[in-house]
Amino acid sequence: MKNSTKTLLALTAAAAFGGFAATAIRDGLEPPAQAAPAAAVVPPLVAALPSAVSGQPMPSLAPMLAKVTPAVVSVHTKQRVSVSPFGNDPMFRRMFPELTQERINESLGSGVIVDAKHGYVLTNHHVIEGADEVAVTLADGRTLKADFVGSDPDTDVALMRITAPNLTALPLADSSALRVGDFVVAVGNPFGIGQTVTSGIVSAVGRSGLRGLGFQNFIQTDASINPGNSGGALVNLNGELVGINTASFNPRGSMAGNIGLGFAIPTSLARSIMDQLIANNGVVIRGTLGLESQDVDARLAQALGMDEPRGAVVTQVFSGSAAAAAGVKVGDVILAANGQRIDGPDELRNFEGLQPVGGRIALDVRREGKPLTLNATLREQPKSFAGVELDPRLAGATFAELPERLRQAGLSGVMVESVARGSRAEVNRLRKDDVIIASNAGNFEDLPGFRASFTQAPAQLVLRILRGNRPADLLMQ
Incomplete structure (x- = not known):
């Protein structure tokens, strides 16, 4: 009997901490063959669960969550859109304006108060993207209008401001101290059903390489992150914010249920992006090395005297760039940046995109086998130019860098940001949002490369573009 009591206490403690051992408790309470019938034993034992085990209180997340949940808000957005039976055809829209109706699209997400004094709320860019109105609902039921401060689509971070007394903010932890296996808790508003808490562990840190998600340095967790959780809080067991929930990876959508891949x-x-949004009037200014690179294949690795085909081999260094000032040369192979392994151009680009202007970078390079x-020191990366x-x-x-989601989808090139009406570019059939993927002016992969390719402009200039998903060649007259 003494052993049975110890077993019961151990199983009870496991159930209270993990929240998933109810079946195990039931099975553990099944009596041995010589014991009294289960019906006579189980109800009084379950009804009389001890408040402590070995003199220690039963573990619970409730005290910590009581401090956390007031800082997690529900985000409600409204977007006014015009709907016409003729779709986006501008001619028919002008001919039959009375058939065009205004519709309000509403969506839900989550946010985290990180500064109670100033009312700053962090959320995801995709939660508030395109919204005409944004409001947040606090855990105490108050609904407040939110003012947009700024956002960064490429890291999916947005910052809002609310004004109200008695706000609760979450302290920001040092996320670089997170280790695989640390317990974390996700708090948000999934599916609009109200504030919900899920728990798990850190499955990985520094995760990148996910298509369509911009610059990446994600915390991966098996805590459930469902639709509506976006922008919510990921906290440690001290109730400190370690991350902003942003996405779940589920190829089959909600049909597959939770598969334990949240990011x-x-x-x-998030802190770095927030500080830039506040300091730079709602925009992020990124640093760049100012170079182009390509993958190191097996043949190139052998020619360079490398043991394995990895790294980013420099193919061009732009004059006046940070790379030029640091002494980087064409043919150098970049293997690491600030100690972070670089396996190819995508990793190098992702690393650069997460660094601020003025950031100091130590590049581990292989030059002529040594x-x-x-x-x-990173210099400012121009966002666009005429x-x-x-x-x-x-x-x-006006030309701009491709959104990082398109780069993650496998595209390279530049985007036509705008085209002035009646301009020479419009006459040459360039359109806003065209993606220029090639040109007979020279090879390029991004905005600096596109600019550098015009050192000697060709007599006949031809641009290969993608409009939608359809390619075309345009002769610039």
């Missing part, structure tokens, strides 16, 4: 933006990154460390700066045939167009 959160670490607070170290290891070398170069130190670079086509007339490159070639008169592009006058009226």
Whole structure:
């Protein structure tokens, strides 16, 4: 009997802490063959669960969550859209304006108060993207209008501000101290059903390489992150914010249920983006090395005297760039940046995209078969520039970097950000949101490369574009 009592206490403690051992408790309470019938034993034992085990209180997350949940808010957005039976055809829309109706699209998400004094609320960019109105509902039931401060689509971080007394904010932990196996808790508003808590562990840190999710340095967790949880809090057992829930990976959608692959933006990154949004009037200014690179294949690795085909081999260094100032040369193979392994150009680009202007980078380089460390200070990466700066045939167009979601989907090139009405670019049939993937002016993969390719403009300029999913070649007159 003494052993049975110990077993019961151990199983009871496991159930209270993990929340998933109810079946095990039931099975553990099944009596041995010589014991009294289960019906006579189980009810009084379950009804009289002890408040302590070996003198220690039963473990519970409730005290910690009582401090956390007031800082997690529900985010409600409204977007006004015009709906016409003729779709987006501008001619028919003008001919029959009375048939165009306004519709309000509503969506739900979550957010986290991180500064009670100033009312700052962090959430995901995709939660508030395109919204005309945003409101948040606090855990105490108050609904408040939220003002947009700024957002960064490429890291999926957005910042809002609310004004109200008695706000509760979450302290931000050092997410770089997270280890695989640490317990974490996700708090949010999944499916709009109300504030919900799920728990799990850190499955991985520094996760990247997920298609369509921008610059990546995710915390991976098996805590359930469902639709509506986006923008909510991922906290440690001290009730400190370690991440902003952003996505779940589920190829079959909700039909597959929770498969334990949730991702959160670490607070170290979210804090950096927030500080930039506040300091730079709602925008993020990124640093860049100012180089182009390509994969190291087996043949190239052998020619460079490398043991394995990995790293990013430099194919071009732009004049006046951070890389040029650091002494990077064409043919150098970048293997690591600030100690972070670089397996190819995608990893290098992702690393750069998460660094601020002025950030100092130690590059581990292989040059002519010998290891070398170069130190670079990142310079500002231009977000866009006017086509007339490159070639008169592009006058009226503005070019910008591709959104990172398109790069993660496998595209390279630049995007036409805008085209002035009646301009030479419009006459040449360039349109807003065209993606330029190639040009006879020279090879390029991104905005700096596109600009550098016009060092010697060709007599006939041809751009290969993607419009929607359809390619076309445009001759610039």
